Amino acid sequence: MDTKYSGQRQAKNASDITYVTGWCYQNQLNGLRTGAPHVLPDPNSLPPGVDPAAVREQELTRGGFVPSPGRHATAYLYRARQGPRWTRDGIRTIANDDVAPHWLNGRTEGARPQASMPRKYPRLSASKGDAVSNLRTLFHNQDTAIGVTVCTDPMPYFLRNADGDDLFFVHDGEGVIETEFGPLGLERGYYVWIPRGTLYRIVPDSPQLYMFHIENYGERFQKPDTGITGDAALYYHRNIQVPTACYDLSDGAYTVLVKQAGAFTAYEFDHHPCDVIGWDGDLAPFRFNAEDFKPITSWRAHIPPSAYCTFLGDGFEVCTFAPRPVETGERSLPVPFDHINHDRDEVIFFHEGLFFSKDKSEAGAMTFHARGFSHGPHENALQRALDRRDAEGGYMLDGYAVMVETNLPLTVSPWAESVEETDYPNSWRR
Numbered sequence: 508m509d510t511k512y513s514g515q516r517q518a519k520n521a522s523d524i525t526y527v528t529g530w531c532y533q534n535q536l537n538g539l540r541t542g543a544p545h546v547l548p549d550p551n552s553l554p555p556g557v558d559p560a561a562v563r564e565q566e567l568t569r570g571g572f573v574p575s576p577g578r579h580a581t582a583y584l585y586r587a588r589q590g591p592r593w594t595r596d597g598i599r600t601i602a603n604d605d606v607a608p609h610w611l612n613g614r615t616e617g618a619r620p621q622a623s624m625p626r627k628y629p630r631l632s633a634s635k636g637d638a639v640s641n642l643r644t645l646f647h648n649q650d651t652a653i654g655v656t657v658c659t660d661p662m663p664y665f666l667r668n669a670d671g672d673d674l675f676f677v678h679d680g681e682g683v684i685e686t687e688f689g690p691l692g693l694e695r696g697y698y699v700w701i702p703r704g705t706l707y708r709i710v711p712d713s714p715q716l717y718m719f720h721i722e723n724y725g726e727r728f729q730k731p732d733t734g735i736t737g738d739a740a741l742y743y744h745r746n747i748q749v750p751t752a753c754y755d756l757s758d759g760a761y762t763v764l765v766k767q768a769g770a771f772t773a774y775e776f777d778h779h780p781c782d783v784i785g786w787d788g789d790l791a792p793f794r795f796n797a798e799d800f801k802p803i804t805s806w807r808a809h810i811p812p813s814a815y816c817t818f819l820g821d822g823f824e825v826c827t828f829a830p831r832p833v834e835t836g837e838r839s840l841p842v843p844f845d846h847i848n849h850d851r852d853e854v855i856f857f858h859e860g861l862f863f864s865k866d867k868s869e870a871g872a873m874t875f876h877a878r879g880f881s882h883g884p885h886e887n888a889l890q891r892a893l894d895r896r897d898a899e900g901g902y903m904l905d906g907y908a909v910m911v912e913t914n915l916p917l918t919v920s921p922w923a924e925s926v927e928e929t930d931y932p933n934s935w936r937r
């Protein structure tokens with residue numbers, strides 16, 4: 508694919524970046540003075556080199572322009588450049604095979620009938636490429652597409668995903684995700700959320716950067732209702748890290764790709780597209796460390812994974828299995844109960860450690876349990892837990908895993924079928 512990128516990167520590495528905190532943190536004006544949204548910054552507060560006559564406000568909205576609780580959100584971006592200056596000649600479509608041959612769009616792919624059975628997939632091998640070209644969708648429905656990417660190279664363009672939010676979970680490696688709001692560090696164990704339509708570019712800083720990926724076609728994620736456990740439960744708004752503005756006012760040749768209905772359109776810019784000198788509002792990309800997730804537990808009864816819900820989407824939720832004490836009450840079950848998901852499909856990505864209900868759970872591997880069949884812990888996982896509890900009394904369940912549970916059935920992609928570990932359904936008989 509013929510793309511252009513001639514800019515400096517936004518941060519030398521992930522540890523260079525500073526953040527502000529808060530789920531809906533406002534007033535990230537980067538030193539600019541303004542009275543309120545829709546009022547341009549005071550010309551006397553602009554950074555050197557910025558032409559006050561060129562500064563424009565741009566809104567990035569969710570839920571349209573109509574306020575509705577829980578839906579509407581807006582970012583007010585103050586740009587140092589005047590509005591779009593592209594020409595029709597500078598707009599071209601690019602074949603999916605040239606950009607992201609294995610990134611499927613759940614809204615347009617449609618469902619395919621398939622057997623309801625346990626499925627497992629190995630850790631993906633690294634291959635040369637960028638985070639988008641190497642992204643593989645394994646499962647999709649009308650609400651979400653779920654996959655992995657392992658990349659070696661920076662994206663040679665910026666992307667605006669107009670189809671959905673991108674939620675990345677960094678499994679291995681390190682890098683920076685540059686956005687028009689400012690950079691976010693990609694570090695092991697962090698979730699990074701990019702709201703739909705946000706311009707971004709992923710730059711790995713390690714030989715390979717391995718990430719679990721969830722694309723959300725519905726409204727923006729919510730923090731789950733923590734009810735009687737209070738606002739600070741599960742995690743606190745201070746655990747959400749939001750970027751500070753970081754802009755590049757240089758001229759040059761840049762390509763911005765827009766993904767819409769699974770198709771890619773390229774726009775050519777003659778200046779760096781990250782020209783936001785300050786931003787305001789309650790919509791922004793953020794990152795969140797899984798180590799800051801505080802699970803709810805009970806010593807007497809196994810708590811179902813709905814208590815681990817971290818991000819609530821429309822039609823699905825993302826849950827974090829984090830270190831927690833094992834149940835120790837008399838006759839309590841130290842592993843999950845056997846269950847039949849009548850109305851939910853579940854995907855688990857194994858990040859670190861031995862998953863408590865599995866005989867083995869290789870880091871980077873994934874399982875998919877569709878609705879309809881009975882499943883539960885492997886027998887040797889139950890015995891392992893009982894033996895350890897007998898020997899040690901209480902102990903900590905360690906390690907991390909990310910689970911996605913969906914309301915609508917998921918369709919398994921052809922790529923996933925090509926790498927499936929077909930012996931997995933037999934693993935309960937060993």
Ligand SMILES: [Fe+2]
Nearest residue numbers: 846853876882
């Ligand atoms: Fe299950």
